[in-house]
Amino acid sequence: MASITFREVEGSSLKYWLLFGGLGLFVLFGALAWNYMHHHGHVVTGMDNQIVWGLPHVFAVFLIVAASGALNVASIASVFNQKMYKPLAPLSAVLALALMLGGLLVLVLDLGRSDRLIVAMTHFNFKSMFTWNVFLYSGFFGLVGIYLWTMLDRSVAGYAKTAGTAAFIWRLILTTGTGSLFGFLIARELYGSSMLAPMFIIMSFAYGLAVYLMVLAAAYAWTGRPLGDAVMLRLKNLLAVFVAAVLYFTVVFHLTNLYFAKMEGVEAFVLRDGGIITTLFWVGQIVIGCILPLFILLTNLGKTRVWIMIASGLIILGGMAQMYVTIIGAQAYPLDMFPGLLESSSFADGQFHTYSPSVPEFFLGFGGVAIALLATLFGIKVLRLLPASLDDATVARLEH
């Protein structure tokens, strides 16, 4: 195999520090938003006793799912031994860690008692999927960290395949756990399905790769390093397969529900009567998140860098819409305690629940995204994560 030179990003330009400062500002806003929410309580958010998980969960779960998927490229390199992907692997691992960090921060800072985080780390109920996720997330940091070490330190390079395989299996279990956070809930119609676990895995593949592609292209464009089309075109084909699979799972999930009379109400809510939820499902999740990207990636448009970036951006937006529909939509539909009867009460029983996210919730979410990007930006400055060149000739040599 031809050797490849990895080099840190110098990170001394005005552009680097502007980006660093801009992201830092969003991290600061996120911290202020948390402080505000923590001081006053969740009363200052749009959440209430009907919509108990709001926008922070949408951001957090998206980031955690994308984190798992961002490891795709590294997995293909180590586990499936595709040489072309090897130079792309270190960034993949760092991005996975950074996204996980951002997602987890948003999740724990949205707790009603975020000051009691230590309780969550010392008291465990092993029947809870949440508890399992605490271990899955910690293990993810450990395993991907070791995996990254095997990529960066030649003295332990021999363990890369083992570490990569362990990280690969672990993240499949991790995303199963994330999907099962919802899948294991019996109360709500849209949950309580084993479909959610594999669906979250395939969504993680798509969202994670879309984020990875955008970060990769940005890093090379802004540092003036060559990035050939061979790499981008291979990855965009993969992305198209993942998006098609997401669409397939979504269609099967809803078709199955539609067949059951007891699910007709909730399906009518998501697909037709749910207002913003319906709009986000059709326009966000389906058109922006699946149809448009598939069209771009599978036609000639997908052969140009700009359109691949647009498709990736659409997949990320669609992914956020999907998380909103999955998390908020399922809560917005009232619990059906007495099937066939109309319910009313002082507690909004029998009504579609509305939710308007507040400004602090947005900033907490953006803070998590900013932390993830900031950690990546810092990572490529201090570690040799990016090949000096990924032009087509260099990449072609790797495969021989």
Add this chain to the structure above:
Amino acid sequence: MEVAHGRPESQAASSAVRWGMLVDATKCESGCDDCVTACSTENGWTPVDQSVHKKQAPQWIRKLELQNPLTQMETNLPMMCQHCADAPCVDVCPTGASFKRADGIVLVNRHTCIGCRYCMMACPYKARSLVHESLNDTQKPDVPRGIGCVESCTLCVQKIDRGDGTTACVEACTASGHNALLFGDMNDPESEISKRLRELPTKQVRADLNLNLGVRYHGI
């Protein structure tokens, strides 16, 4: 007449007892919310109509109005924590703060609840509320509450442990003359509630979930 089951503090709750409630919806008066008021007074939570932030105000018990759209038949009943034997909230709680006492009462440990709200996502009865803001001074010394924690009906555990043998809502319903609520030990075949449960056809809400509820309804 049922015997009160007071026990000394040093003695743990016993699984020989299973506290439960029978709701006779045929006797529950439409428009009456004496049970709700009594619960709020006993446990120190602000009634929703007096709350500034109504959507975020905790409600431990609420009156539910039901109507059959086909037959127009109307039913109304109180809805609160059903004290499931196999409680989903207990299953999902990451820290074990949500727990079931040996005598069947489902509670939240206010010291270890981290406010993740997973129990609220899991509860099929929407029985739980998050305390969204700092509490005013209506708190009761034997009913600990706090911002950022989740709470719900405790079956007036403080009254049971004192040996009152009943709950505030049941007392209020009896005082109003409706007698729609009955509280007692479902494990004791001689208790009033056990006798009535033997006679009356009763249902569990969302019986399909097979959670074995501590609250049983007649007339639904």
